[in-house]
Amino acid sequence: MTLHNIKLTVNGLPVEAAVDDRLTLADFLRHQLNLTGTHIGCEHGVCGACTILVDNVSARSCLMLAVQTDGLAVRTVEGLQATDGTLHPLQAAFRDNHGLQCGYCTPGMLMTLVEFLGENPQPSAADVREAISGNLCRCTGYQRIVESALDAAKRLNEQEP
Amino acid sequence: MKPPPFAYHSATSIPEAIQLLSKLENAKLLAGGQSLMAMLNLRYLHPENLVDINRIPELSGITIDQGRLRIGAMTRQQAIKASAEVKAAAPIFAETLAYVGHRQTRNRGTIGGSLCHLDPAAELPALALLHDAMVTVAGPRGERKIEMAAFIVDYMTTAVQADELVTLIEFPLWRAGHGYGFAEFARRHGDFAIAAVACLMESDSEGRMTRVAISVAGVAATAIRLTAAEAALIGKVAGPEAFAAAAACCADIAAVGDVHGSAEYRKKVAAVMLRRALTDAQSRMAKNG
Ligand code: FES
Ligand code: FES
Numbered sequence: 001m002t003l004h005n006i007k008l009t010v011n012g013l014p015v016e017a018a019v020d021d022r023l024t025l026a027d028f029l030r031h032q033l034n035l036t037g038t039h040i041g042c043e044h045g046v047c048g049a050c051t052i053l054v055d056n057v058s059a060r061s062c063l064m065l066a067v068q069t070d071g072l073a074v075r076t077v078e079g080l081q082a083t084d085g086t087l088h089p090l091q092a093a094f095r096d097n098h099g100l101q102c103g104y105c106t107p108g109m110l111m112t113l114v115e116f117l118g119e120n121p122q123p124s125a126a127d128v129r130e131a132i133s134g135n136l137c138r139c140t141g142y143q144r145i146v147e148s149a150l151d152a153a154k155r156l157n158e159q160e161p
Numbered sequence: 162m163k164p165p166p167f168a169y170h171s172a173t174s175i176p177e178a179i180q181l182l183s184k185l186e187n188a189k190l191l192a193g194g195q196s197l198m199a200m201l202n203l204r205y206l207h208p209e210n211l212v213d214i215n216r217i218p219e220l221s222g223i224t225i226d227q228g229r230l231r232i233g234a235m236t237r238q239q240a241i242k243a244s245a246e247v248k249a250a251a252p253i254f255a256e257t258l259a260y261v262g263h264r265q266t267r268n269r270g271t272i273g274g275s276l277c278h279l280d281p282a283a284e285l286p287a288l289a290l291l292h293d294a295m296v297t298v299a300g301p302r303g304e305r306k307i308e309m310a311a312f313i314v315d316y317m318t319t320a321v322q323a324d325e326l327v328t329l330i331e332f333p334l335w336r337a338g339h340g341y342g343f344a345e346f347a348r349r350h351g352d353f354a355i356a357a358v359a360c361l362m363e364s365d366s367e368g369r370m371t372r373v374a375i376s377v378a379g380v381a382a383t384a385i386r387l388t389a390a391e392a393a394l395i396g397k398v399a400g401p402e403a404f405a406a407a408a409a410c411c412a413d414i415a416a417v418g419d420v421h422g423s424a425e426y427r428k429k430v431a432a433v434m435l436r437r438a439l440t441d442a443q444s445r446m447a448k449n450g
Contacts, residue, residue: 021166022163022169022201024164045195045198046199060195064194065169065191068215
């Protein structure tokens with residue numbers, strides 16, 4: 001086992017760390033940085049719970065090694081809310097529309113939808129369903145998640161000047 | 162689970178990657194990681210060394226020249242799907258890539274990784290076979306080019322040696338205005354295909370098909386070309402009658418069944434997918450009367 005020194009940014013803040021060869025990005029975030037908002041469901045790329053953004057595009061953090069993020073910018077669910085604690089419009093929409101029950105899938109849903117709504121400001125319900133097709137939810141039946149995403153799109157559009 | 166222990170190495174050039182592969186014992190290349198990392202986490206594989214090729218810029222990029230679409234092995238699937246250039250020259254790519262995993266996996270997953278993993282249900286090997294793509298492989302003995310039909314050796318087995326890496330995939334482009342179709346059936350969006358069919362088509366002014374290519378994924382042990390169906394279509398007028406005759410050829414595929422679908426079922430689904438793909442291809446052919 002070798003330790004590799006890496007420098008990256010996590011939610012905009014610089015991070016320096018020494019990581020083991022085989023440490024996944026998901027475990028690095030959770031165990032070394034104590035950012036436990038990123039959840040781990042399957043650890044083999046199927047459930048989407050561990051979805052985060054790497055250099056602004058979504059990725060499954062269980063399928064990346066921590067050492068691979070040297071020099072990159074990582075964004076997790078903890079980076080969504082404003083510094084004063086105001087929820088991101090997507091988070092607020094999930095809260096108001098009952099878009100979560102146990103909340104296990106929610107961080108992955110949110111990070112997937114942040115990217116998706118950034119590119120598709122006026123999605124249809126079918127578009128949203130396709131966008132979250134790589135995220136499993138065992139509670140909601142997805143209906144409320146789709147409604148939350150559509151409501152979030154509306155809120156984000158209103159927010160734009 | 163967590164991956165088994167290995168030593169991580171990052172190569173920053175093609176020669177460095179080849180050198181690492183030659184000198185390290187039991188080494189595996191890490192491309193996009195969307196299959197390899199899952200296999201490591203499931204402990205299907207126990208490599209002693211991983212050689213990461215994500216920091217080799219010359220392995221990524223898309224160019225079109227002299228009727229060939231050239232895609233670097235480490236080009237992300239999402240980059241190919243989003244490329245306006247590719248969409249204009251070979252629209253089947255964007256249509257097919259929508260079925261490749263999910264957005265989160267396409268952002269990382271690469272075309273070269275998909276070809277080398279060679280999952281029988283994967284769409285990209287079927288697209289490469291459909292186009293008679295040429296794969297460039299680099300190794301300690303220099304560079305060599307392998308036709309896609311020879312690149313595919315057997316179930317999840319390619320002609321790439323342990324000390325070689327794929328650098329480039331070249332797709333000969335079809336005439337502007339060619340018809341194209343891709344149809345896939347899977348239990349859920351983004352799942353592995355039960356059966357998927359890709360086809361390209363050209364016809365003369367009377368609507369008689371002059372050139373047809375058909376490939377099938379998810380049914381046999383590897384992606385295959387359906388040469389019997391192609392031959393059955395040439396010279397026929399594109400339409401339901403000819404397509405039904407072509408679809409009948411699916412009965413002869415050496416299909417492999419598993420828990421998600423028996424061999425018989427997969428062949429039946431393939432026939433339906435083939436009819437749909439051919440119908441789409443016909444409707445999309447430019448009317449060159
Ligand atoms: S934990 Fe990463 S996809 Fe399930
Ligand atoms: S809210 Fe429980 S898994 Fe989605």
